Every structure is written in C-alpha cells, then in structure tokens.
Amino acid sequence: MSAELILRALGFTLTATCVSFVLAALLGALVAAARRGPWAPLRWLAIAWVSVLRGVPPLVWLFVAFFGINLGQAKLTALTATILTFSLVGSAFLAEAYRSGLDSVSRTQFEAVSATAMPAWPGFSRVILPQALPVSLSAAGAYLIHLLKDTALASLIGVQELTFITNDAVQRGSNGFTAFLLLGLAYLALSVPVALAARTAEAKLRKRWAVAA
C-alpha cells in the first residue's frame, strides 16, 4: 500500500467526517429551533425528522442516498452520498444535543430574560446559550467520534476511505489481523485527539461561562 493511497484514504475519512459534522451542526440548529419554536406543525416536523433519521441504521440511509438517488437523473458520487447521509442523520443527533442543552436551562432563566425586556437574540446568546452550550457540547463531541467511526460504512459504497483500502489490501493477500489492527489504531489515533479537543473546548467554555469565580 503506498503512502499516497493511505493519505488519500485518510483525506476521505476526514472530509466525510468534518464536512458532514459542520453541515449537521448547522442543520441541527434549525431542527432544534423548530423543535422549540412556537409553531406546532414545525415542531411535529422536527420531531418526525429526528425520529425517522435516528430510527433507521445509517447504512440503510447511505444505500438509499447512493443507490436510490443514483436511479434518477442526478448522480451522486459515493462521497457526496456519504456526506449527504451523515449531514442529515447527524442533524438529528445534533438537534438532540442542542435540545438537551436547552432543556438543562431552567424555565426561570427564560422568564428572567422576558421580565428584563431583553430581545430574543441577546437574551438567547448572552443568557441562555452560555448555560446550554457546555451540555450540548459534550453530547456533540460524543457524536463527532461516533460519526468518525460511522464513516467506515462509506467503504460499502466504494468510497476509498481508510476501511475500504484496508479491506482491499486484505482481499489482495495482506495479513488480515495486522491490517485491521492497524486500521483500529488509525481510528484511535483520530478519535482520541477529537475526544480530547472536545473535552478541552467544553472545559474552556465552562470556565469562560462559569457560574462561579
């Protein structure tokens, strides 16, 4: 296996993970807003969105996106299908992460914002968000690691990411045990720093927005 091949595979894994995560984070915010918004149909839609996307294995969605959408006119590349799938599935998980954060903020804080006549955005960003975000962030960090590992599924539709090239090498005669052990180590080498970074970010936020000192 050439170094170039491995780097390219690493690139696919990281691209699928990072791009999906960013899109999921943005879309998830919209879903969470809809979920807590005043408009009932939107709330139901948000609930349905979360339940449906989380209630089906991501592999199935991946196949739907890749094989299903490929039948029509517009052809999705395997990588696009992967990113599309994980952005949508991720938006459901991250919407729940945001929701758990918002739910952790006492109703009385929302009342205090109202009673002091603060407009919605400053009230949210200056008062509610600092209390919600550390909680959301630990759930989101956990999901990011989950997502990193889930991108291995993309090997099944032919994205030449880390799992694909490892499997490929084994099919061509490499020692399976060593190869997959190395693959496992590679995922660990990626996920451990992510976990650390998430924890550091959370700690920083908690410090910046500490309730004491």
Place this chain on the structure above:
Amino acid sequence: MSTISPPVTALSVTGLAKSYGPLEVLKNVDLDVARGEVVAIIGPSGSGKSTFIRCLNRLEEPDAGTVMLDGAGLAPSLTSKELRALRRKVGMVFQSFNLFPTHTALENVVLPQVHSLGRSRQQAEARARELLAKVGLGERADHKPAQLSGGQQQRVAIARALALDPEIMLFDEPTSAIDPELRVEVLRVMRDVAAEGMTMLVVTHEMNFARQVADRVVFFADGTIVEQAEPAAFFASPQHERTRRFLAAVLEEEL
C-alpha cells in the same frame, strides 16, 4: 406616600380572570393602584397571588379582564415589541432571584440596560455600580451569583429590575427563599425603594413588612380579593372570617 395632590392611578385592573384547564385560578380580580403606592398582597398558598402579578407583566396571559398602565389599556394579546415595552415599565423580582448565573453581579445589572434600553455600556455600567452600591453590594460587583448569599442575590435582582427605571415593581415573595437572618437587608432595600416613591406590588408572607411599609394590604383567597384595607385597620379588625382564619394561622406561626 407624602403627596397632597389627588393620587394618580398607576395601574388599574378590572375583571382579571385566568384558568388552567378546569382550575379557575383568578376570578374577576379588580385592583387600582395609585402612583407611589405600596400594596402588600397576602393570602394562602395556591390562592393565585403569583398568577395575578405575573399577569401584570404578562408572564402569564390572562383569559379575560383589562389592565391599564398609566391610563393606557393593554391589548389582550401583545406583540413581542409591546411585551418588551410593558416589561420595561413593570419590573419583576422573583422568589428564586433568577439572576443570570454565568454573569457577574455587575453584568446582571448591565445586560438588560444595554439590550432592553439601548444604553451604552459605559452608561449602563455607571448606573449598575450606583445601584449595586445602593443595595449595599458595591464591593460584590464582580462576584457571580453562586458566590453570593441568597440575600445578596436578591438585592442584585432588585438592582437589575431597578436599572430599567420601571414605573412599577412587582415582587413575588422576595424573601421566602432567603435565610431569616439575611432577609432584613433585602427588606431594608425594599423599604428604601418604597420610600423613593416607587409603585410596588409585593406578594409576601412578611407580615411586618406589610404592616410597616405597605400603604394597603390586599388579601387573596381562592382566586379573588376577599378583603383590602390599610395595614393598621387590616390587621386590627379584619372583616371576613376567611381573613381572620388566615391571619390567626400566620401570626401564630410568627410568634
């Protein structure tokens, strides 16, 4: 109150009603409050006192009735802009303080001024320091709520409400969640605010405060005002059996 001119009505409530499902929490409540008047609202638990004052700044939406502020009626249902205008005029102090926990005392008093009134940070900070000094917490401006005692937090909350220069202040059992020995400082601040002519509606279990500071005591039971009078008369000769029973229970507890 030391005015000689006829009292100006600050707040006029007529026929206020509110139900939660089948539970009628407020039944046709009428109340007029003069500018600068201090009204103590007392009554048994569940009688609708909190609901009543929360209807005044629309943390709850009443089902029926009218509320007039300074002679101007409020629509039954307000836009968010109108709600904010109302809440700038009618400040509220909660039983559980409800300070913003991630912000310092100073910042708690600054934020609403900046975002609700559009004051500059500098102006807001100057006013916040002045108010914190006034409530006896000039030295504690940089403390977060968790580092303050309940009594101190409540004084910050009063400063936060005063910072918007409201016309009326609502207090919902402001000392109930505070250790008895720390209540005096909060009550002293409330007395000062009253002495400066603020119109106040105070839901309270502090009979001494009602007796000494209020201009009028209003007794709530079962969602209506059963009886109201100036404190001396109210405590000396309650007219209704329900009031007498309540006072007997409360005053006994106080002994």
